[in-house]
Amino acid sequence: MARAVNPYITGPPLHPAQRFFGRQETLEWIIRGLRNPAVNSVVLFGQRRIGKTALLLQIQRTLSPDLFLPIYFDPQEHTTRPLGNVLADLSDVVSEALGVTIVEPGTFDDRGLFFGRTFLPQVYALIGKHRRLVFLFDEFEVLSPEEEDELPPSVAYHAFLRFIRRLMNTDNRPAFVFTAGRRVDDLALDFTARFKAAMVREVWTLERPATEMLIRQAEANGTLRFTDRAVERIIQLAGGHPYFAMLLCQQVWEQACAYTAPDSAPPQVTENEVEAALTATLAAGDAAMAWIWDGTSLAEKIYAAALAETVAEGEFVPEEHGFDVLDSHAARLRIRGINLAPRDLVRRRVLELPEEGFYGFAIDLFRRWIRQNHPLDEVKEELDRIDPLADELFG
Ligand SMILES: Nc1ncnc2c1ncn2[C@@H]1O[C@H](COP(=O)(O)OP(=O)(O)O)[C@@H](O)[C@H]1O
Ligand SMILES: [Mg+2]
Structure with missing residues (x-):
């Protein structure tokens, strides 16, 4: 029997085997x-x-x-x-x-x-x-x-x-x-x-049933089985973002199926397998996430980094929380325009505002990526490079 095929395809978009879900x-x-x-x-x-x-x-x-x-x-x-x-x-x-x-x-x-x-x-x-x-x-x-x-x-x-x-x-x-x-x-x-x-x-995330179908593609082609909690976990992490969900599933599939013998029963994916695929997923998604990050202003970067460092997965906090983190870190981080940053980040779909005044990350994978790649200390250095006087002006 031929080697099983990874059904999670992330491009090129014209790939004939690529399936479309939702919308x-x-x-x-x-x-x-x-x-x-x-x-x-x-x-x-x-x-x-x-x-x-x-x-x-x-x-x-x-x-x-x-x-x-x-x-x-x-x-x-x-x-x-x-x-x-x-x-x-x-x-x-x-x-x-x-x-x-x-x-x-x-x-x-x-x-x-x-x-x-x-x-x-x-x-x-x-x-x-x-x-x-x-x-x-x-x-x-x-x-x-x-x-x-x-x-x-x-x-x-x-x-x-x-x-x-x-x-x-x-x-x-x-x-x-x-x-x-x-x-x-x-x-x-x-x-x-x-x-x-x-x-x-x-164009934003997929609806829930479509996301679930996208994830369960490997069940449809008989190469994996997912526990319901594993599917739930993927949705928590990728939040209906089709590309990030696809990347995560791709990694899960590679890690679960790479060494399975042909004709053996499809391996089962639990939350553990999803967790184990996270590091590789963040690496694979680096270019797309960097694109989003590069599109934000310095004020947005500062606020997002403060939040990424201090909120937990799925946690929503009052707007003030981010400013408090900045104050306790270094007062000069409260640069001009920072007050608009939370709203701007919602517009960009980095943050979400499910309830007036409470902010959290729209896609948890992106929170993890920021925390890993752009800690607040690094963003602070960037601020100092751009504006060495910031300390005197705002400190
Ligand atoms: N509705 C969808 N169904 C299945 N996969 C999708 C869907 N939307 C996006 N994808 C996945 O995300 C990847 C990126 O999508 P693409 O259309 O190239 O994004 P964009 O054109 O906005 O940059 C696709 O290659 C595919 O893997
Ligand atoms: Mg395109």
């Missing part, structure tokens, strides 16, 4: 929007690795082919090429979805004239009045302003953004679904202002 309500909301001719865009934003690409691909699979022609495209892969080349690639994807060759390559100009005036009308003629072209643009706006400045203005990133915006304003037939991985706080506003009619929604 039913969001999918229905999106599809209702796309069926409405007055809606031409949907924006899905959220943290890196929360499942935006997975959701976009699921929309593509779910849309009825009688009513829609969904086209998945990741402009990020084309950021440095001229617009004409990007549109030629996009048209290839459309042609492939339609199963016909519409135009010869090389006819696409860098102003998008051929694409808008010739190519799209041909597509509309082929799909008929009742079928809607839906562009699924993944990671629509991902470059930092500095990266953007480094690009010559003629390259696709600027040109593509501008072109799509113009297309949205002048052609009401296609619909657009965008995902964006930018920081949660400024994005919703930005997008709503830019794309007036956009439906905007944040």
Whole structure:
């Protein structure tokens, strides 16, 4: 018998064996929007690795082919090429979805004239009045302003953004679904202002039954058995975050199944096996967690580090608690803006506020990661590096 296969797959997102769980309500909301001719865009934003690409691909699979022609495209892969080349690639994807060759390559100009005036009308003629072209643009706006400045203005990133915006304003037939991985706080506003009619929604954790199904995948493929308490433990740690739950299960699976003989009964996973997989999970999740951490301000880092160091798993404490920790540690840690940090951390989904005034970590794995990688002392050193006068100013 072949070696058992780890069913927990964390990428690339197009992996054919990857299964999609949950988000039913969001999918229905999106599809209702796309069926409405007055809606031409949907924006899905959220943290890196929360499942935006997975959701976009699921929309593509779910849309009825009688009513829609969904086209998945990741402009990020084309950021440095001229617009004409990007549109030629996009048209290839459309042609492939339609199963016909519409135009010869090389006819696409860098102003998008051929694409808008010739190519799209041909597509509309082929799909008929009742079928809607839906562009699924993944990671629509991902470059930092500095990266953007480094690009010559003629390259696709600027040109593509501008072109799509113009297309949205002048052609009401296609619909657009965008995902964006930018920081949660400024994005919703930005997008709503830019794309007036956009439906905007944040992508966050999975619902409980979906999380449980994601975890129990290895039972479905006959390679593991979980006790109910083990499943509960994983949910406590990963909090419905599909990627972190997937990473934790991946490690549990590796540790439990690596040495099982083929044809032996599936090993049982208890809370102990989950606990034993924690260190490896934090290491595997390092890049995704560092991304969240790097997106926070210094005030947020200070407050989050203070909390991570002093609250227990699942514990919620009054806002003042974090400030008390700072005061007892070093008064200069109470930097300007620190009073806003708890709220900002909730907006970023680092903290949670289940009851007015009481804060705790949204995802316990992230609390552990901060405690391990960014203790308060280290954050204090960072503050001193940035602002050696802080001691005098605020101390
Ligand atoms: N709904 C879901 N069902 C199953 N796995 C998911 C789901 N959402 C995310 N994942 C897991 O999380 C990983 C990261 O998701 P991805 O869509 O690439 O995130 P993003 O595009 O937001 O960075 C996926 O490879 C997959 O393992
Ligand atoms: Mg993605």
